[in-house]
Amino acid sequence: MAAGCATSTPDKPSALERRQAIRDAADKTYRSSEGFQGAHWGMSPDEVRATLPEATVAPDGTLRMKTTIAELPAEVSLGFLENRLAAVDVFFQDVADPRTFQSLMRDLLTRKFGEPKTAREVKRQVKWGDVPVRFAADLAPLQEADGAASAEALESALAGQGQFKVLNRWTTDETHVNLTQWTLPARGLMAIQYESAKYSPRRAGLIGRYTSKARQELVKDL
Template sequence: MNSKGLKRLGAAGLVFALGLTGCSSTQTGPSTLERRAAIRDSYSKTYRGAEGFQTARWGMSLEEVRAAIPEAALGEDGVLRLRTAIADAPAEVTFGFLKERLAAVDVFFPEVKDEKTFQGLLKDLLTRKYGEAKHPREVKREVKRGLIPQRFAADLAPQPPAPETMEGTLAAKGAFRLVNRWVTTESLVNLGAWRLPESGVVSIQYESAFYAPGRTAEDRRTFNEAREELVKEL
């Protein structure tokens, strides 16, 4: 083939490549990210974790959780709550649902006299269940980088926690300190200490690893909507 033929072949190849590019740019339908999100949402409806809180498992519906823990009651604020005793201490438990699936559970201990001893007991029990806690230095770095958001299971309810609830009180008056953290393939578990003006509250906050990305996306959406409302005031 002479040099003119090679030039014609090269030009034809370029036109063919441009044609393919043009075709790909005009394709319609969901993007790869949208397809992945759709698959994840579909799987979420049938997902049931091996972990969770007591007999309630990640991915259960509200009805399934109430059947598993019949002592839990639905409050006027639309939040499923349970008053019980754990490790011989009074506890308040809150269940959070993302897209109608159990995604988070908070356990608060508001009547602990010796917080340090009680935290040590909880750390031992949680280590027996989930393995060794993450190294404190690693947790400190993650907190500093904003990789461990502080949020409540009740935040997943249609309306924000009322001021008289445990979450409302802690959000308004509490100072939080992360004591220990456990991470498994299914759960993210934080042992924390809250300091109120006249008392302290020990907490265990469980979160589904499967639903955590969706929960973060929901937090981001809520934040952006709040900012848009503030923009309207300027």
């Protein structure tokens, strides 16, 4: 009798592929308990806009809103990585007394995120590049940006001319927060820059619109 040919079966996924599939599925459903106000890390743009209805897509394609925080006007930009909320910047341009403002924000952020890093820890981390200062608007815009409007964004001025100092830093399992003082040639401002701890490593190699790395790439065009 002729031996029958064995029927081939599709290869089963490897253990590595199965683990990756599980991670991918978890990423789709991930929603942190932390973030900015009612907007939590991992939310989609639609979910964030439902939570923060005053947020709209600006001409540069970034989700932005104007609000009042601690009785001061603030401008907020919200950045998404693969359509998941990953970073938020809050800019305060009308701070008359930066020292009092820092003291107030330090107290409020400590109530939310626990004790901040010590001044020595922050200084060491900044020196070794372990405290990346980047913008939520560096992430991919939600829609095609108007080139002229994008060039006028506050982040563009800060990246090109601004000097910064990280005053305080908080880290939890879910969130990294920097209280930052920015100085421009003609003025200064304060900022609270929030970043998802989960998405932070995936931003490390990203060339954002307002990073020095992005500008270096543009030099090649000249």
